[in-house]
Amino acid sequence: MAHDAQAAAVGPLQQVAGDFATDKQAFTVPWGKAMMWIFLLSDTFIFSCFLTSYMNVRISTLDAWPNPSQVFALHLFGQDIPLILIAIMTFVLITSSGTMALAVNYGYRRDRRRTVQLLVATAVLGAAFVGMQAFEWTKLIMEGVRPWGNPWGAPQFGSSFFMITGFHGCHVSAGVIYLLVTAKRVASGFYDKRGSYETVEVAGLYWHFVDLVWVFIFAFFYLW
Amino acid sequence: MSEAKEGQQHPLTVYLWIWLLLFVLSTFSYLVDYFQLQGYLRWSLIITFMLLKAGFIVAIFMHMAWERLALKLAILVPPLCLLILIGFMAIEGDYTFLTRGTAFLR
Numbered sequence: 001m002a003h004d005a006q007a008a009a010v011g012p013l014q015q016v017a018g019d020f021a022t023d024k025q026a027f028t029v030p031w032g033k034a035m036m037w038i039f040l041l042s043d044t045f046i047f048s049c050f051l052t053s054y055m056n057v058r059i060s061t062l063d064a065w066p067n068p069s070q071v072f073a074l075h076l077f078g079q080d081i082p083l084i085l086i087a088i089m090t091f092v093l094i095t096s097s098g099t100m101a102l103a104v105n106y107g108y109r110r111d112r113r114r115t116v117q118l119l120v121a122t123a124v125l126g127a128a129f130v131g132m133q134a135f136e137w138t139k140l141i142m143e144g145v146r147p148w149g150n151p152w153g154a155p156q157f158g159s160s161f162f163m164i165t166g167f168h169g170c171h172v173s174a175g176v177i178y179l180l181v182t183a184k185r186v187a188s189g190f191y192d193k194r195g196s197y198e199t200v201e202v203a204g205l206y207w208h209f210v211d212l213v214w215v216f217i218f219a220f221f222y223l224w
Numbered sequence: 225m226s227e228a229k230e231g232q233q234h235p236l237t238v239y240l241w242i243w244l245l246l247f248v249l250s251t252f253s254y255l256v257d258y259f260q261l262q263g264y265l266r267w268s269l270i271i272t273f274m275l276l277k278a279g280f281i282v283a284i285f286m287h288m289a290w291e292r293l294a295l296k297l298a299i300l301v302p303p304l305c306l307l308i309l310i311g312f313m314a315i316e317g318d319y320t321f322l323t324r325g326t327a328f329l330r
Contacts, residue, residue, distance in 0.1 A: 019294035059317030
C-alpha cells in the first residue's frame, strides 16, 4: 500500500522512470505474466506481418479480389446468407473469451469446480471454432481454392487465406490443449498447493489474444 | 500491491457488461456486410468496430487497464512501429500495381 501511495505522489512518468531505472524488478507482476505479454507482443508482429503482406498483394494485384461476402456465404433455409459461417465463428470465439474471463475470476475466488467447468467450456468452444474452420477449408478446397489460384479472381486470395487463417487456427488448437492442461491442474488442486491462481490468468491472456487476432482478421480479411 | 488480493480481481458485472458489448459490436460489424454498405462508410465502420472490440478485450479481459504504466508502455508502444511498415508496404503495393499496369495492360 505504501508503494501505491508513493506512486500517486510522484506522478505516472516518474513512476515509470522509477520502475525501469531503479535497480530492481521492472514489472511488478509474476514473471510468467510478463513473459506471456512479451510473447504476445512478438506474436502481434507475426500476425501483423501476415496481414500487411495480405494488404500488399491485395493492393498490387491487377485481378479483381474475390468478394468474401459471397465466397463465405452459406446456403441455409433456402437462401444464400452472406458470411454467416464467419459470423457464427466470431460469436463462438467471443463467447469463449467471456467464459475464459469468468474462469480467471472464479480461479481467484478459489472456486475450483466453477473454474474447471468454465475452462472446459472455453476449450470446447475453441474446438468448435477449429471444427468450423476445418469445414470452411474443406468447402473452399472443394470449390477449387488453392494457394496459387481460385475460380473467382486474384490468385493471391488463396495463399493469404490459408496462411492467415491456418496460422490462427494453429494458435486456437494450441490454446485448446493449453486450456485443458490448465483445467486438469486446477482440478487436481495443483494451484491450491502452489498458493497462486495467477497461471490461470496467464492462460487467459493467451486465449484473449487469440480472440483479439480474430477481431483483426475478421475486419481486414472477411469484411474489407 | 496489497498482500490480501492476488492478481487481477474485479467484479463479475464488469466482465458480463464487456461480454455483452463485444456481442453487440460484433453484430454491428456483421451488419455492415449484411446491408452491403460500401466505400468510406464501410471502411470507417469496420475500423471503428474493430478498434473498439480490440480495445475492450485488451483493457478489460486482459486487464491492461489495471496494470502499471511501465507494463502498459512496454507492451502497447512497440506495435506502433508497425504503422511505418504498413505505410511503406501500402506505397510499395501501389507502385507494383502501377508498374504491372503499364507492363501488362496496354
